Amino acid sequence: MPQTQLPNPIQVAPSPHVAETHSTTRRMMIDVMIGLAPVLVMAVLVFHWYAVVQMGLCVLVCMVTETVCAWIRGRPTPVGDYSAAVTGVILGLSLPWSPWYVGTLASVVAIVLGKVVFGGLGYNIFNPAMVGRAFVMLSFAKELGASAYVLMGARLEILTQQTPLTVAKEAAAGVTIHENLWPLFIGQVNGSPGETSAMALLLGGLYLCLRRSAAWQIPVSMMAAGFVAAELAYWAGLTPYTATYHLLTGSFLFGAFFIATDPVTSPVTPKGHWWFGAGIGVLTIVIRVFSGYPEGVMFAVLLMNATVPLLNRWTIPRPIGGPAPAT
């Protein structure tokens, strides 16, 4: 009988020796892109070239910045995992209409200060796209205020209207605004290119949750808590919008499905997901109602990002069989 020889080279490693080959980090990022597809389509349908140019610029600058940073750090180029592209798309979709240097600066800050300084993908504390956006919002307060959305004399009629949230901010106290829900649902209102169409956001968000590329608890708890908070504010006469309007306006849904669900900057435990989403939902409404800003999703996400290590620690699940007996 032939003597079997060991394969050369033999591989020896600890178990498990097999892996789920369909799930990779790259695949998760591609899922986010697929989930964003309906949002992109609606953005282009509503805002035409404005959306394409702004997004293209952000994606390009994000990917170039990531490559340059990797080169400076002497690391292999990580553009293959598409995470920089995802940051660029989300940033481009969330910025108001702005001069080219604003989008560029926001992208550079998102990648460098939002991600690379912490050690790159997986190590950042704050959502990179929101870091970039917050930086330019504070730096160009005049250009990017509520008036940034209104382009007087634009050929596209929708760009000459105020955003629903600006209308709410400027409304007199105690006034109730009854707006038609349908344009909000479809996305026929002014705003950042990614945030206006609730329909597209729900469609893409549902895909993400079903693919388990996003934790479903976060959007669910964010919407539930936001709804309750907005309803309370409405009954107290603090805001002219009902809770349904609040959920459909601004970047509430965009934030719920695509910004808050960034796995790196959200908790890992199921209970942590609930608290994290609920915190963003409540803070968003609080900022909308009480601060000088018409919109609050960005700051709410950044604030809750900071609580993630604590949330993880407070929501350690009880293992099956209970904690080990003290020895």
Added chain:
Amino acid sequence: MERLPSPWGGARGPDGRRLPSSNLRSPLIKTSKPTFARGVHPSEHKELAAETPIEVLPIPPRVTIPLLQHLGAICLAKVKPREEVELGEMIAEATAPVSAPIHASISGKCERMTNVTLPNGRHVPAVPIAAAEHQPLAGPGALEEIFGGHWPLGELTSYEPDAIRAAARDAGLVGLGGAAFPTHIKLARNEKKPIDTLLLNGCECEPYLTADDRLMREYPAPIVAGAVLAGQAVGARRVLIAVEDNKPAALRTMREAAAEADVDLVELKTKYPQGGEKQLIGAAVGREVPTGGLPLDVGVVVMNVSTAAALARAVLRGGPLTHRVVSVTGGGIRRPGNLLVPIGTPYQTLIDHCGGLRDEAVRVVAGGPMMGFSLGSLEVPVTKGTSGVTVLSRHELRPAEVTPCVRCGRCVEVCPMRLVPTKLALATRADNPELARRYHIAACIECGCCAYICPARLPLVQLIRVGKVMAK
């Protein structure tokens, strides 16, 4: 099992009690077959060897029998070099309570004691035996002699618990599912912790492996006989056999055999690691074994189906544990199959018998691919706990490149012990036993679901194993 499945969807345990809702996969998917919560479903690859009947391996020219084949104390050799031994003769005795004697698996002449490295990396002394001309258990008849013939399923009540335990001990019986815990210790009665259920584990949840499946299909009678005897030994009110629904043929044969005795059968929804005793008890009985505790803390004893068959043989036919069924399978093997082999046969001989390795074979694993140990040498002998040899081709192996953790939480979603594997791995890397304990590292059963599912291909369970030692 007339009480299963329950028509309104909620899973009920075999005792008719409603199972905790955590035993359901998801509140949205109603399932009538019980299983445990979370876990993974790796590609099974059982088709490679599942349809190949058990074959008797021709007597190898030499076996090397390690003196430690169980969880517990090492045995003391009773034979000298050049001594002639008969098949079934005790060659090493157990000198401690938690230990099991070891018997000659072939007839022949003992050689000088040597050392072997077991798959888990432990070096132990071993007795080599060179085969004699005449062998009592050789040829295709051996299988029939061990497992075939008539098993008096209806008339087992006359056996006393003490006699069953003594037979198990004298036969050197240990758990054949992998952990190799001495069976007579498991069967011991404990006044403070009465046992009400004997649970027979026919899940064989490791991918690829088919040895238990084949045994259940071909020889269900000794398995049921062993289950009844074990149940009598521990004083269990109920004997329950659990089989996963990916083995329909085994379910059929086992159901027929179980009908002859007072034994229940439960069909579980296939998932890994259902064969882990904590998961199995959760799925089939609906009880939660406390961390750091044993099944007997919740009134259950779990036994593997092949152990039960060996117990029946030991009690009813007085045969010591000298042979076992081993799957030789995987994409790197030319002719996958299931072999009845004498303990101590080198893996080399098994692989030779199955046509040798394919060119793309890269890793030889003792056991299955989820928890088995990879080998650096084929000289390693089969022990009582060897359930199979899985040879993986390079297409089946987990990719080696690692990307950073993006905290996606997949490991948390699949962990059958409800742990946070990524944090445990982090605590290990940070050399922080305090953090590891806070995240309940001691509860980890090392099943490998986390490392299997991780999109970043991080060696999670591999790190956690290190961390468990660190946090002790």
